[in-house]
Amino acid sequence: QVQLAESWGGSVQAGGSLTLSCSASGLINNACLGWFRQAPGKEREGVAALDSLGSLRYADSVKGRFTISQDNAKNILYLQMNSLKPEDTGIYYCARGKVYAGISYLRLVSADFDYWGQGTQVTVSS
Numbered sequence: 677q678v679q680l681a682e683s684w685g686g687s688v689q690a691g692g693s694l695t696l697s698c699s700a701s702g703l704i705n706n707a708c709l710g711w712f713r714q715a716p717g718k719e720r721e722g723v724a725a726l727d728s729l730g731s732l733r734y735a736d737s738v739k740g741r742f743t744i745s746q747d748n749a750k751n752i753l754y755l756q757m758n759s760l761k762p763e764d765t766g767i768y769y770c771a772r773g774k775v776y777a778g779i780s781y782l783r784l785v786s787a788d789f790d791y792w793g794q795g796t797q798v799t800v801s802s
Contacts, residue, residue: 678702680770680793687799692760698753698770698793708773708780710789711744711755713798715766722784724755725773733782737763760800767795 683697700709710725724734724744732744743756753770771789773780781788 678704678772678791680772680791682768682770682793682796685768685796685798687801688760690761690800690802692800693756693758694760694798695757696755696768696770696796696798698755700751700753700770700772702791704751704772706778706780707775708782708788709746709753710771710773710784711753712769712771712784712786712789713764713766714769714795715763718766720769720786722786723768725782725784726753727773727780727782731782733784735784757798760798762800762802765798765800768798769793769795 679701681699708727711723714720741759745754770793772791774790
């Protein structure tokens, strides 16, 4: 059984920084891990993801500002968020990618992820 648990998010002013962490347990080998977010009234969108080989993928809206990383020894996924904007506000979720015959595709598509954390609120004020 895979379990994912995000750390507390928080509130910052525009231009500030936050780091989210996600503790993962269970079957995560060979799987992509990613961060998604959902703003009020909007659909969930992919933010960043990484695969077991260390390849990364970012949404265009966060490139150059957000960094995804993983502490393999501790099974913790991080999302470092810098230069935050009010439009970054939302509930952030970490997720584990589906594994098809030992392969997990590195895409920022919700349907490609099968286990999700409970979500944590990030609020950026102008």
